[in-house]
Amino acid sequence: MAVMKINELEIRKAIALLKPDGQLFEIRYIGESGRLNFSGYFTDADVLIDKLNHLAPTESGNVYITLNAINEACYSRQQHNKFVKNCKNTTSDNDIVGYTWLMIDLDPKRPSGTSSSEAELNKAHDVAERVFKYLTGRGWEKPIVAMSGNGYHLLYKIHAANNPERSRLIENALKALDMLFGDEKTVDVDTMVFNPSRICKLYGTEAVKGADTKDRPHRMAKIVYAPDEIKTNDIELLEELADELPEEPERPQSYNNYNPKRFDLEEWFKEHDVEITQVSAFKDGKKYILKECPFDSNHKGKDACIIQLSNGAICFHCFHQSCSRYTWKDFREHYEPTVYTKKEYHKPNRELPMVPERESESTEADVIEPTKVKPIFYTANDISNIEAPPEEFVKTGVEVLDKKLRGLKKGFVTCLSGLRASGKSSIISQLAIEAAEQDYRTALYSGELTPKNLLKWLVLQAAGKENVTQTNFANYFMPLPGIERQVCDWLADRLLVYNNDYGNDYEFIENSLERCIEEYKVDLIILDNLMTLDIQDLDRDIFRAQSKFVRNLEVFAKLHNVHILFVAHPRKSQGFLRLDDISGSNDIVNQVDNALILHRVNEDFKRLSKETLKWSDADPIYQATNVIEICKDRDGGVQDEFIPLYFEAETKRLRNSTTENKIYGNGGFEVEQDLPF
DSSP states (O other): OOOOOBOHHHHHHHHHHHSOTTOOEEEEEEETTSSOEEEEEESOHHHHHHHHHTOOOSSOEEEEEEOSEEOGGGGGSTTBTSOEETOSOOOOGGGEEEEEEEEEEEEEOOOTTOOOOHHHHHHHHHHHHHHHHHHHHTTOOOOEEEEOSSSEEEEEEEEEEOSHHHHHHHHHHHHHHHHHHOOTTSEEEOTTTTSTTOEEEOBTBEEOOSOOOSSSOOEEOEEEEOOSSOOOBOHHHHHHHHTTSOOOOOSSOGGGTTOSSOOOHHHHHHHTTOOEEEEEEETTEEEEEESEETTEEEEETTSEEEEEETTSOEEEEESSGGGTTOOHHHHHHHHOTTSSOOOOOOOOOOSOOOOOOOOOOOOTTOOOOOOOOOOSSOOHHHHHHOOOOOOOEEOOSOHHHHHHHOSEETTOEEEEEEOTTSSHHHHHHHHHHHHHHTTOOEEEEESSSOHHHHHHHHHHHHHOGGGEEEOSSTTOEEEOTTHHHHHHHHHGGGEEEOOGGGOOBHHHHHHHHHHHHHHHOOOEEEEEOGGGSBOGGGOSSHHHHHHHHHHHHHHHHHHHTOEEEEEOOBOOOSSSOOGGGBSSOHHHHHHOSEEEEEEEOSHHHHHHHHHHHOOOTTOGGGGSSEEEEEEEETTTOOOSEEEEEEEETTTTEEESSTTOOOOOTTTOOOOOOOOOO
């Protein structure tokens, strides 16, 4: 009889993490010969351990567990809470009701029928760390990490239907990871573990491959890391990962100058003196390691590579966030600037509008031509001949808002309102970051947040989830060491924050803004909020003062070709917040070019929106955390447009989707950090 070694504590840990709350799972013992197997269905770790302790196989083998959700009817098979030898009915793909785990199996290359050496296991560990860091940087939730006995597993929680489309998606995601990290000589990513009924090593049992020797020992499989909370990854993250696979090229194509022959990549490297330090193969192609990344010479070693699949598709990849946006097309253009149709980039106009000098034409009589007087009423031709600056928009980053309004138009004024805790502070600082990413400059007045508190929000939003860490306080996060300095260096003079020590007198602030525009060429001004500004000098009556304040903003915005966004708190309202509820005077919303309301999706919002707008309980907008409403759009006439947003606690961002993970800083911020395994 074979002696089976188990660690009961590790088995209980594995079941608690992988199959919580009494979920059904199948355990299989498979002998090394492949001719002996035992199968059992269980829902309880204690029952399983008892049966394992009484299992007496006639040959050495390994113990496995099903990963995904099993049809509950399978529990009524003959293996109910017991092991049955060489059982005919075990879990098939059709018995799986849905995917619950994505397993990334990193197995070192070695002779078949042997356990891995310590050096080989360490190589698998290194690749596991790289994959872990890479996916975390793309917004993935942290996985369970396990040492399988001979390699490493990364188990990411997912929720996906069991159908051919989802199986192909998971297969392509694994292929993309193998393309990026696999090496057929050292460690590869197993691309065959995409099937729904996939089994994996039961952690807490021994991995048995070949003889148990000093150099290649049998090891106990175990979980080496599990996050405090195992969060489900959205399916969109899988789709984004699968999209890393380059599409099969159609011939002819632009990248090979429409030559019907296959593009000779290695010959192209020689022609353009591209230095390759290593060529390695993976399952479906070749990987060419570059001496250095052409977009940042500090990225050396294995940081950057060109990959060609067996079907001819080519891609460029640099593992640093700052270069993650570059593609094969960008790489080729770096060496052949004219190979593609030249792109047209619209850069912000940094020059102040110049007033043309009047030409002096002297005659013998020294007669000066009189200044042309503007007409009181324009004809159509007069209007057509008026010179106006080209339209320019600062994108907000809210995709639907930018599509509908084209962004925040320079020369226009926007009023933003919303109840307390609706997310106004988040969207305001986010607008400043979005502007900076476009190389626009923002001047910001905040009458409620100190500059230090404002900077905290800005740093978290710019840094991204991968560069923040949770503190001991619930929902309170802070940037990793070194990130704040990187964000501040990036923002530099793209963000100017008013010093509240100089008071809140609007006339003084307006004069200061004019000097700021002249010195820094500001594009966007944010005033948060109207109620904290002292505007009494405009009129003793507060409502007339507010009207004059907005008229001043309109003149100021057009005169200096900037966009001004100001926040106005709504009056107390018993119903669903509408445009008429903003501040104290309807003149405010009548005069502005755009009016937006930010809502928080809480129980009051749900109840009042159903009463007012007659939305159904199933409306997908209730899945959002916040909603921004376009109430007024002077240019396009858009109104009553409700845009769902999704708050991310770690970064204080309001995202377009639950999987959005924008990289700011013209490519991202990076710090070296210890991984948890």
